[in-house]
Amino acid sequence: MQPEDFRSDDLFAQIQGLVETVDAERQLRERAEAADRAKSELLAVVSHELRTPMGAVISMSELLLNGPLDTTQRPYAETLQQSAKSLLTVLNDLLDYSKLEAGHFELDRAVFDLHQLVKSAGSEVQARAREKGLKGVVNVGMSCPRFVKGDVTRLRQVLTNLTDNAVKFTSTGSVHLHANAGEAKGRLTLRFDVTDTGIGFSEFQKERLFQPYVQASRTKANEYGGTGLGLSIARRLVELMGGEIGCESALGQGSLFWFTIPTERAETTPFKDAPAAGTLTGHVLAVEDNAVNRMLIGTYLEEFGLTYDIVDRRGDHQAHPQA
Secondary structure, eight states: OOGGGOOHHHHHHHHHHHHHHHHHHHHHHHHHHHHHHHHHHHHHHHHHHHHHHHHHHHHHHHHHHHSOOOTTHHHHHHHHHHHHHHHHHHHHHHHHHHHHHHTOOOOOOEEEEHHHHHHHHHHHHHHHHHHTTOEEEEEEOTTSOSEEEEOHHHHHHHHHHHHHHHHHTOSSSEEEEEEEEEEETTEEEEEEEEEEOSOOOOHHHHTTTTSTTOOSOHHHHHHHOOOSOHHHHHHHHHHHTTOEEEEEEOTTSOEEEEEEEEEOBOOOOOOOOOOOTTOOOSEEEEEOSOHHHHHHHHHHHHHTTOEEEEEOTTOOEEEEOOO
């Protein structure tokens, strides 16, 4: 190449163009990340604001159902409560997913009774199964230790998600919940299997099941409802707990959903029975800004035989004097 062939201005233009392209891509990436954060934060705020009044609707309907209702009113109150619970499930999914996306999700780690957890979750499965004429089977393997360490709330959430799906997509037959444990190289691993005789799904559907906002098909989504976030949340929670989750299925042949989590054995912890409602004495001071919640708190405290003062930060006051 002759010296006169070298064009420094061309080289500078090429470098400048490359820098501008990289800078434009960086700005686009930053804008996309900012938009994702804003979306997650908006979902979290909206879901939280909606959960408070929805919780009040559920509690108020429960108070109605505990009172005297005629044969016309009771089905109305039951429908109100069930619809509110369904909506709250959707809101909880949106809130949990937004917190997971924003990285604001923290796990607890405490000693809990594994056998009690599985039996409790299993009782709920069996109750829901009976409502659909299904058989519910629950089994805690002999290898499962009684007490372990972990986040019992999130573990129950995953179990509930998987068992709810199993019951939802099964019209005849049974739903099984099985817990087992294995130990290798000093590491204890829990495994949970949820098996059903439901509609099943294809290999193509299996590849997409744990993605957010995805259900097996639009037809099934319309028929069975839901947000399509449950399995995605379950996957993220299991992974946060250091475990794995998967599924096996075929169309029309039922499904098996399983997950494993590492844990460790714990010292046995004595549990004390909680006192029954109506056996407590004393006076309670509570602070609550929401007027409906203040009413509910007062009602429940009265059921326990307690007197109370409830105030909010503005100074409003609700009292139940000593008897």
